[in-house]
Amino acid sequence: MNKRTMALSKSSDSFSCPVCSETLKSPKILPCLHSFCEQCIHEFILSTARNKDIAIKDFNCPVCRIVVKPKDAKAKLDKWAKSLQDNVIMNTVLTMDHGNKALECQTCKRYTQTFEAKSWCKQCYEAFCEKCISMHNRMTLLMTHDVVPIEDVGCKTDGLDLRAVSEYCGMHPLKMVDVFCFQHKTACCGLCAGINHRKCDNVNSIDEIVHSSGIYKTLLEKLNDIRESTTTLLHAKQQEKANIKVMAENTEEDAANFIQGIRSKLDICFETFKKQLTVFHDEQNTRLNIRIRLLEQLIQSIEHWTKVTEVVQTSGSITQLFLHVETVKQQIETSTTELEQLCGRDTDINLSFKENETLQKVESVDQIGSLSIEEREKDTNQIGDLFKMCSNFEICIPRFEGIRIEYLRTMHMSGTNLICGVCIADKYILLGDTSTKPNILHLVDKTTGLTINKTVITGNVKRLYFDKDLSRIFISCFTKELFSADFKGPTLAQINRLSFNTDYVGALCRFDKYIYIIVDDSVNKFIPSDPPMEMARSFPTNTNSRGLNGMAISKEKIFYTTVDKEIKCSSVDGQHIFTHKNDKIRDPVSIAMLSVNVLIIFDRNGALHALSNDGKKQATLLKKFEKVVDPWDMWVSTDDNTVYIAGGEYIDVFKIKFD
Structure with a gap:
């Protein structure tokens, strides 16, 4: 060799x-x-x-x-x-x-x-x-x-x-990347900065950023800290998995000993109990396997970044070092955000066998006992240590407990009756105005609040949805009408009525190749081809599309409002996941999913709430809006988690933040 x-x-x-x-x-x-x-x-x-x-x-x-x-x-x-x-x-x-x-x-x-x-x-x-x-x-x-x-x-x-880490601008290949816009998290050349980022608040030269921040000198140290914290959390989850297995085995043994004397009469009950125990064990095993896999992947990625960092620091340029750091930060932020969603609520589980006191009456008993499961918050939050290491790396991990809202401004459109809206691309808002017959769609500059153009629509506008992939607007109405129009530059092309729809329809959203839409008693779907295909029934619900309703889709989950003032969550094929309802949310009519997988709920009574994507955590963000007194709709710019509330002549604009 x-x-x-x-x-x-x-x-x-x-x-x-x-x-x-x-x-x-x-x-x-x-x-x-x-x-x-x-x-x-x-x-x-x-x-x-x-x-x-x-x-x-x-x-x-x-x-x-x-x-x-x-x-x-x-x-x-x-x-x-x-x-x-x-x-x-x-x-x-x-x-x-x-x-x-x-x-x-x-x-x-x-x-x-x-x-x-x-x-x-x-x-x-x-x-x-x-x-x-x-x-x-x-x-x-x-x-x-x-x-x-x-x-x-x-x-x-x-x-x-x-x-492979190019130092040259993608738009201007002959110019070096030497500027970074923190608002858009984009590196570019000076020419791009002057054209595309002249209105951005935080634009600095890469050389200045690298020399003024200590993160680039201590990069390996910080990566090692994150790796050690991740390894600690991984070991804890592996131990938790082992403990669950031991408790499950001990519980099964206790149950087996309990029925020793009457096994012949209780075989069926005992098999039922074992199935319950197996389901619980499998659920916990699956839950922990997911967390363990994510932690293993993060460690693997960090080891890769550590190797890359050593090469970049030894042989790379300042720009390559900067671009590498930004890439690492984005990757770690993505991974740790996902860990927060899965591991943020850690609990200790105590599993034991609880005997059935009426077991003496064997003929009347249909089970040998039940699983006694105690679940309580852990005294120590190990994932918090990982997030602390990430914060030292200038990465902020959004946590539901730290969610809050900040008022930004109010947009005033005199003489209108704004009933719905949606963000289009990064620059525009499309608004539905019912102050006149026929109704009007206003295309508004998001930054200045100035109207760019107006489009007349024959339908009685209810809800708007913008499909980014197709660059197409879908418009549902209070009548049995559904429209679409392509967005071309700062204008809407001809508005077309989709003839296949014959129902009252409400909120709509896209997942994969389908547009999902609320109909009176179901969620339906159709493929937005040219022309669109027929609408098909996806799954039945307790919805009512004649009034206002809301829908959001995230990671194969559909969240929607119902006639019973609930927030329901189902899989895209209709498997029920959870139902959320309480006295604080009195009339939910619009919902939106933030980029960090937190659901924002708009209450027609004039309040704004947040709900974790598992339905277990809720927070009231606002009890009263600034100028809007008769609110009709809420929508979110997922690019920057900005929330818009529309009603009457006003649009109140808020920013979702995490402490």
């Missing part, structure tokens, strides 16, 4: 494709610095498009799920993988490792000459023969580059090609 082969075998994980688990072939590297076989990432992109059943504009890394956009937005889908950055370093090591053929000088190769490569330049990412490296080292701009013998590439590389 030669020196290169030994190096490759020692770090075989780095040279294995995460998709096929084989040695990488034609390796491509993503901006997150994960590498894949070109064919594997190609098939993954195609499968992503097939699953969504719509034209996709980006895809997620199969490992860390970071969003990856194609270099050419207009390129065909089957060309995306080929256009990804080649992992030159990894390809070079693999080429040297396989076969007896020597690696060729890449400079000579471009001129159809063949000479064996003897040296490798870490900055140029190229192999050179003796003649070419001599010329390379004589050039003033190149003489400071780090050049190593070609044999050392396989010994010292970790397979990371930092060129």
Whole structure:
């Protein structure tokens, strides 16, 4: 085994494709610095498009799920993988490792000459023969580059090609990325900053950010802190899983001992009890497996980022370091937010067997006993330690307990009767105005509050929904009418009535390829094709679409209001998950899901509430609006968690924040 082969075998994980688990072939590297076989990432992109059943504009890394956009937005889908950055370093090591053929000088190769490569330049990412490296080292701009013998590439590389972290602007390829907008969390060149971010409040140069913040100097330390906290939490969940198993086994044993003397008469009851116990154990096992998997994935990601950080700090530029840090922050924020939703409410479970006191009357007993389950909040919150480590990394994890609302401003539209609204893209609001016959749709600039244009609609407007993928507005009415119109630039195209609808309809929302819509006694769905297909019944409900109602969809869950003043949650195929109702929420008529998976509920009586997505936590955010006295609708800009309340001539604007 030669020196290169030994190096490759020692770090075989780095040279294995995460998709096929084989040695990488034609390796491509993503901006997150994960590498894949070109064919594997190609098939993954195609499968992503097939699953969504719509034209996709980006895809997620199969490992860390970071969003990856194609270099050419207009390129065909089957060309995306080929256009990804080649992992030159990894390809070079693999080429040297396989076969007896020597690696060729890449400079000579471009001129159809063949000479064996003897040296490798870490900055140029190229192999050179003796003649070419001599010329390379004589050039003033190149003489400071780090050049190593070609044999050392396989010994010292970790397979990371930092060129995948592009320092050039996507809109202006000749300009370097040197500015960051905190409002949009976007890095760009100075020209983009002057055009697209001139109104943004917090725009700074990358150089200034890197030199003024200590996070870039202590990055490895902070990543290690997060990894240690995650490992502690993982061990705790593994121990909790083991404890549940022991308690379940002990409880089953207690039950078995209890029925020893009367087993012949109680076999059926005992089997029923065991099924209950098995269901509980399986539910808890599933719950903890999900948490354990997420924690393991986070540790794996952190180990990857730690390796990447060492390379970036050693060989990368300031811009690459900055972009890398922002990528790490976004990834950790996504993972820890997901952990908060699953692990934020930790409980201790005590499982025991409770005997049936009437068991003496065997013939009248239909069960041997019941599971006694005590569940209480833990005295220590281990996930809180993880969030504390994340806060040191300048990552804020939204927690339901810290939710609050802040008044921003009021928009006044004199002479209108605003009954509904929706945010369109990042810049506009579409409002339904019933002050005149026929009704009017106002397109308003979100920032200035000025009307851009007006569109007349024949229907009696009730609710609006904007489909981002299609850039299309759907409009339900108090009559048996459903309309749609495409949004093109700052205008609405012709409004068309969807002839397949023959029912009173209410709130609507999209999931996957379907538009789900509330009808009198059911949730229906249709495919928004051109023309749209027929409407089909999804599942029955206790709704009433003749009045006002609300609907929101998140992660295969549908949340909707009912005639009984409830908030119901079902799966998209109609399996009931929970029902939430109390005296504080008197007349819920509109709901919206925030980007952090918190449900905002609008009460027609003039209040605003928050509900966790499991229905267990509720908070009242507002009991009275600023100017709106007769509120009709509420909608949310999920980009920045801004809430809009409309009624009469006013729109009150609020911001959801988390302490």
